[in-house]
Amino acid sequence: MSQIAEQIRSSGIGDVLEGALRGERPDRDGCLRLLESDDVHLMGMAAGHLAAKRFGKKASFVNNIILNYTNVCVTDCKFCAFYRPPGGPGAYTLTLQEIEARVRTARESFGIRQVLIQGGHNPDLRIEYYEEAFRMMRERYPEVGVHGLSASEIDAIAGVEGTSTREVIGRLREAGLQSVPGAGAEILVDAVKREISPNKITSAQWLRIMREAHEAGLPASATMMYGHVESDRDVADHLCSIAALQERTGGFMAFIPWSFEPNNTPMQRENPSAAYGAGGGRLLKMIAVSRLCLDALIPHVQSSWLTNGVGMAQLALRYGADDFGGTLIGEEVVSCTGARSTELTDGRIIGAIERMGYAAEERDNFYNRVRIRGGAAAA
Numbered sequence: 138m139s140q141i142a143e144q145i146r147s148s149g150i151g152d153v154l155e156g157a158l159r160g161e162r163p164d165r166d167g168c169l170r171l172l173e174s175d176d177v178h179l180m181g182m183a184a185g186h187l188a189a190k191r192f193g194k195k196a197s198f199v200n201n202i203i204l205n206y207t208n209v210c211v212t213d214c215k216f217c218a219f220y221r222p223p224g225g226p227g228a229y230t231l232t233l234q235e236i237e238a239r240v241r242t243a244r245e246s247f248g249i250r251q252v253l254i255q256g257g258h259n260p261d262l263r264i265e266y267y268e269e270a271f272r273m274m275r276e277r278y279p280e281v282g283v284h285g286l287s288a289s290e291i292d293a294i295a296g297v298e299g300t301s302t303r304e305v306i307g308r309l310r311e312a313g314l315q316s317v318p319g320a321g322a323e324i325l326v327d328a329v330k331r332e333i334s335p336n337k338i339t340s341a342q343w344l345r346i347m348r349e350a351h352e353a354g355l356p357a358s359a360t361m362m363y364g365h366v367e368s369d370r371d372v373a374d375h376l377c378s379i380a381a382l383q384e385r386t387g388g389f390m391a392f393i394p395w396s397f398e399p400n401n402t403p404m405q406r407e408n409p410s411a412a413y414g415a416g417g418g419r420l421l422k423m424i425a426v427s428r429l430c431l432d433a434l435i436p437h438v439q440s441s442w443l444t445n446g447v448g449m450a451q452l453a454l455r456y457g458a459d460d461f462g463g464t465l466i467g468e469e470v471v472s473c474t475g476a477r478s479t480e481l482t483d484g485r486i487i488g489a490i491e492r493m494g495y496a497a498e499e500r501d502n503f504y505n506r507v508r509i510r511g512g513a514a515a516a
């Protein structure tokens with residue numbers, strides 16, 4: 138028996154890892170045992186093997202911008218340093234002309250393939266604002282994917298319009314929305330949500346809105362924001378809820394675990410145990426557990442460079458991640474926490490991927506290959 142197989146067998150999680158390597162998805166108990174184990178490197182070996190089996194020595198990324206169209210919000214999440222109350226100092230909402238100018242400049246300067254659209258719950262914005270923006274983007278920049286509005290933003294628009302989230306999703310899809318980001322999930326356990334975002338949609342509402350989006354033909358990403366007040370049991374429940382919905386709809390393209398960035402947030406001031414970021418060890422465990430628990434269901438796991446930096450994202454490729462996410466030009470939400478770097482050029486991502494010995498694949502909004510970039514492209 139090889140040394141690695143022996144190490145796996147003699148660890149406390151050997152049966153879970155061996156099952157995952159045979160293609161058996163860990164159940165909640167298996168998932169919890171992984172989360173409670175300190176054998177992060179063994180998990181990484183198994184998860185890295187699963188990712189390599191699926192994608193080879195290749196990692197993808199998308200050239201994109203984040204359009205944080207408004208910071209006006211009435212939801213007061215305790216983990217958020219970005220929002221401003223309506224009429225408050227520093228509050229802003231982009232006009233359609235400003236949105237068009239940002240997309241045009243980014244397309245011309247960076248050749249973007251995706252606009253990731255995220256903003257606050259602004260009670261003054263009617264659904265026509267979004268419809269006009271999406272129509273403009275699809276008509277003028279058809280090669281740029283419109284990936285926008287979290288489940289909680291969709292719920293907020295439904296509240297403003299006095300209609301159902303299903304109706305909002307239908308209208309936005311008709312106007313040009315092509316896929317939905319996973320933001321707003323945080324941890325899909327209501328006891329956690331009551332503590333970190335008491336005014337936001339519940340776990341059941343997030344899952345229902347995602348199901349409605351999938352059923353309307355809009356694929357999505359699923360996210361998890363960890364590193365605040367959640368327990369390992371909460372993380373296991375979160376992963377199981379995502380897996381259960383995916384089994385039903387197949388609508389998630391990717392899973393993105395990202396760590397809570399505490400600086401300048403109300404939570405940092407109010408809760409000493411959430412004053413510092415979760416750190417690199419926790420990131421690698423989350424990436425590995427995500428791959429091991431979701432591999433058979435959700436193909437892509439993102440390496441989450443935004444809150445952990447490029448160096449950790451490189452390591453994440455060895456722990457089960459296969460996608461670097463986006464260049465995120467124009468990011469304004471995490472920037473408010475003073476995070477080191479919240480946007481990258483494609484050259485920097487390509488270099489980071491290649492230095493890990495992987496080929497860098499530029500992808501589109503739907504994870505289809507645009508082209509291989511960097512040295513491997515010339516080979």
Ligand code: SF4
Binds near residue numbers: 210217257289334
């Ligand atoms: S996370 Fe989103 S919903 Fe919550 S306060 Fe910030 S902008 Fe508003």
